[in-house]
Amino acid sequence: xxxxxxxxxxxxxxxxxxxxxxxxxxxxxxxxxxxxxxxxxxxxxxxxxxxxxxxxxxxxxxxxxxxxxxxxxxxxxxxxxxxxxxxxxxxxxxxxxxxxxxxxxxxxxxxxxxxxxxxxxxxxxxxxxxxxxxxxxxxxxxxxxxxxxxxxxxxxxxxxxxxxxxxxxxxxxxxxxxxxxxxxxxxxxxxxxxxxxxxxxxxxxxxxxxxxxxxxxxxxxxxxxxxxxxxxxxxxxxxxxxxxxxxxxxxxxxxxxxxxxxxxxxxxxxxxxxxxxxxxxxxxxxxxxxxxxxxxxxxxxxxxxxxxxxxxxxx
Amino acid sequence: xxxxxxxxxxxxxxxxxxxxxxxxxxxxxxxxxxxxxxxxxxxxxxxxxxxxxxxxxxxxxxxxxxxxxxxxxxxxxxxxxxxxxxxxxxxxxxxxxxxxxxxxxxxxxxxxxxxxxxxxxxxxxxxxxxxxxxxxxxxxxxxxxxxxxxxxxxxxxxxxxxxxxxxxxxxxxxxxxxxxxxxxxxxxxxxxxxxxxxxxxxxxxxxxxxxxxxxxxxxxxxxxxxxxxxxxxxxxxxxxxxxxxxxxxxxxxxxxxxxxxxxxxxxxxxxxxxxxxxxxxxxxxxxxxxxxxxxxxxxxxxxxxxxxxx
Numbered sequence: 029x030x031x032x033x034x035x036x037x038x039x040x041x042x043x044x045x046x047x048x049x050x051x052x053x054x055x056x057x058x059x060x061x062x063x064x065x066x067x068x069x070x071x072x073x074x075x076x077x078x079x080x081x082x083x084x085x086x087x088x089x090x091x092x093x094x095x096x097x098x099x100x101x102x103x104x105x106x107x108x109x110x111x112x113x114x115x116x117x118x119x120x121x122x123x124x125x126x127x128x129x130x131x132x133x134x135x136x137x138x139x140x141x142x143x144x145x146x147x148x149x150x151x152x153x154x155x156x157x158x159x160x161x162x163x164x165x166x167x168x169x170x171x172x173x174x175x176x177x178x179x180x181x182x183x184x185x186x187x188x189x190x191x192x193x194x195x196x197x198x199x200x201x202x203x204x205x206x207x208x209x210x211x212x213x214x215x216x217x218x219x220x221x222x223x224x225x226x227x228x229x230x231x232x233x234x235x236x237x238x239x240x241x242x243x244x245x246x247x248x249x250x251x252x253x254x255x256x257x258x259x260x261x262x263x264x265x266x267x268x269x270x271x272x273x274x275x276x277x278x279x280x281x282x283x284x285x286x287x288x289x290x291x292x293x294x295x296x297x298x299x300x301x302x303x304x305x306x307x308x309x310x311x312x313x314x315x316x317x318x319x320x321x322x323x324x325x326x327x328x329x330x331x332x333x334x335x336x337x338x339x340x341x342x343x
Numbered sequence: 344x345x346x347x348x349x350x351x352x353x354x355x356x357x358x359x360x361x362x363x364x365x366x367x368x369x370x371x372x373x374x375x376x377x378x379x380x381x382x383x384x385x386x387x388x389x390x391x392x393x394x395x396x397x398x399x400x401x402x403x404x405x406x407x408x409x410x411x412x413x414x415x416x417x418x419x420x421x422x423x424x425x426x427x428x429x430x431x432x433x434x435x436x437x438x439x440x441x442x443x444x445x446x447x448x449x450x451x452x453x454x455x456x457x458x459x460x461x462x463x464x465x466x467x468x469x470x471x472x473x474x475x476x477x478x479x480x481x482x483x484x485x486x487x488x489x490x491x492x493x494x495x496x497x498x499x500x501x502x503x504x505x506x507x508x509x510x511x512x513x514x515x516x517x518x519x520x521x522x523x524x525x526x527x528x529x530x531x532x533x534x535x536x537x538x539x540x541x542x543x544x545x546x547x548x549x550x551x552x553x554x555x556x557x558x559x560x561x562x563x564x565x566x567x568x569x570x571x572x573x574x575x576x577x578x579x580x581x582x583x584x585x586x587x588x589x590x591x592x593x594x595x596x597x598x599x600x601x602x603x604x605x606x607x608x609x610x611x612x613x614x615x616x617x618x619x620x621x622x623x624x625x626x627x628x629x630x631x632x633x634x635x636x637x638x639x640x641x642x643x644x645x646x647x648x649x650x651x652x653x
Contacts, residue, residue: 082461129644135460136403137643140593144636147590151636155629265472272465302483306476312469316462317454 045185049178061181061249063290064188068242069267070274070282071191072235075198078277079231080211081131082139086239086267088146091259093119093240094247095153095160101168101248103159108172109183112244119240123233131228150259165254172248180249187245191238195279198231207231262305266293269308272315275322284324354605361609368616375619377504383615384512387608388570389588390595391518392563397593398602399539399559402452402463406471407592410564411585413474414440414571416482419580422489429489429575436568444564448557456556471589478582486581493576507577512612514573518566519608525562526604535559539602594639597646614638 049057069086076083096115100106106114130141153160160166173179198204206227209217217224243263247253266289267282274285289311296304319326369376393407404410414436421432451470455463493507526532538545538555546552571585578584595614599606614635621631 077461082464132647133643136464137597137647139464140403140590140597141640141643144590144594144639148633148636148640151630151632155627265468268465268468300480302479304476306473306480309469309472309474309476312465313451313473316458316466316469317451320458320462 042189045189046182049181054177057177057181059290059294061177061184063286064184065242065246066267066270066290067283067286068188068191068238069263070270070286071195071279072238072242073267074271074276074278074282075195075231075235077271078198078207078211079228081134081228081232083142083232083235084139084264085142085146085236087259087261087264088142088149089119089123089236089239090243090246090263091146091153091253091255092122092149093243094253094258096240097244098166098168098247098251098253099159102166108170108248112241112248115244116237116241120233120237123236124229127229127232131225131232146259146264150255153259154255161253163255165252165257168251171251172245180245184245184249187238187241192279192283194234194238195282199279203227265312266305266308269312271322273311273322275325275328278324278328281322281324285322288323357606357609361613364613365616368620372620372623374504375623376616378622379616379619380612381505381508381511381615382619383612384515385508385570385574385611386588386591386595386615387611388511388515388518388573389567390592390607390611391515391522391604392566392570393589393592394596394599394601394604394607395522395559395563395566397596398604399535400452400456400556401542402456403467403593405464405467405589406474407567408585408587408589409471409474410440410443410567411571411588412478412580412582413443413585414568415575415578415580415584416478417568418572418575419487419489422575423487428491429572433569433572436572437565438568440568440571441561441565444561445557447564448560452560453553453556471586475582475586482582484582486579488579489575491576505577510573514569515608515611518569519604522566522604531555531558590639591635594635594642597639598642 048060052060069090073083073086093115096118097108097111100111100114101108126145130138130145133141154163156162172183198207206217206222209220209222210224210227214224243258247258267286270285270289271282272285273289274283275281289308293304293307296307300306315322321329365376365380368379389408389411393404396402396404396407417439418429418432418436421427421435422429447470451466455466524532526536534545534550535555535558537548537550538552542552545555591614595607595610598610598614617638618631618634621634622628
């Protein structure tokens, strides 16, 4: 029974999400768009984490995608949609090159190197003022779709849905076993004939492209880039907190986390214009200390143990 | 003991290379050398506590720079409310951050000592965020500064050199010497070195690792307090003023290797001088940050490829 219900619910939810702009106000739509962008980042970060590699490079690829899109738009007159695709392609090229270097690293060395690479990106962009506008940033004349928020929403929604789809594919095909075994024990993974580097590069590439495209869409929406705001560590910290709160190593964890924290911080903004982001830091610390599996992981565990108990009782 | 001789030899080689490097720069760009030594001293002073925590407690503290910011703000309060000179408030700052380190260790760090590295990194990242946002809530983002009469530049001929900044390398050396004395001569220090080398072995021979971790963590925080008060007269204070030092300090540790405190000083001054050279080339001032990150990435990659894959 469960097998037939699940696709129906999914299709209903997608249809509901598509027609949502006709029912809700502009403000809520805007909040949802932001949440979907962060959801994409959170999920793509989590995809990399499932291989056991903690990447701090989210903000870097986000920013590179944003700049690639803006520059092709303003300099070479690309159509915004084409420029977003180009941004994805450009980030893929960079991630491919970097992947060969950094994916041999493990543990804190991988994390810190990706963080340093983010910094290097922002320094390079700040020092190429002719192309990138330097420290003051760059503005393009037109917002994507001439500011039609319904179309923008659909664009962002489709990116989020594609990300969810990819994440589910990763979780339901044999890739899942390969990635899990790499995370758990690389020696065993290698002796089972898994091409560790190949899988890492594949996941790294896909997650970076998603991050780059998220950055491209985000800036097309606001038509503005600057090294400070585009490479802001918020684009790393918020997605991380979302994935952690929801539950890492799962698709729905990041989705739930993004919704919970996205709405919570939007609500907090009303009371605390300064420093409402502290909620993210507190959440990260509390979750790490007390609920390492996150909301989704913990509830799922509870349900499973409940079922097992029930079964053993009835027997 | 055999090993020790070998490290002594390699240390001598590094030292000679280091001195030659300094002399060459001194002839080529004397001003860059002076600036570089001053700044490198500061980098080493800030890098030492990170190295201490990473080497002995085994935790990479990503909130390192933000505790430095916190120290700067506390020093600013001392100056602003009670007009206590930053160099005098060094002592209270040491103890305040020492206490803070104790609290942070006992409440938070202690719980993740045995957890995965991932969790440890994320925890300190979360702490970093809390501190930044807390500072924004309490003091807003308005930059503040402390003015002292002695921390101004001296003009020599046609170039101006800040004399005060020579305190950075001096303090770095002083802290390094005291730390080395502590680690080599006191019982607790010897225990700390033992724990740093092999925590399980240290536990087996009866060292209370928990106490060692607590003390080392707190001392490292105390040093952060000292660094904050030393740099206060010449540093603008704002919520992110310490933040870049986290990565820079880690770059130093990655360069020097774990447990090599002397290497921090050599590496810090080398990087400081390299940065000053890049900054002295007209038109390329903005690229100086790449020096640090570039070297960090290069060193990590080199180490990774030099290690045989196993």
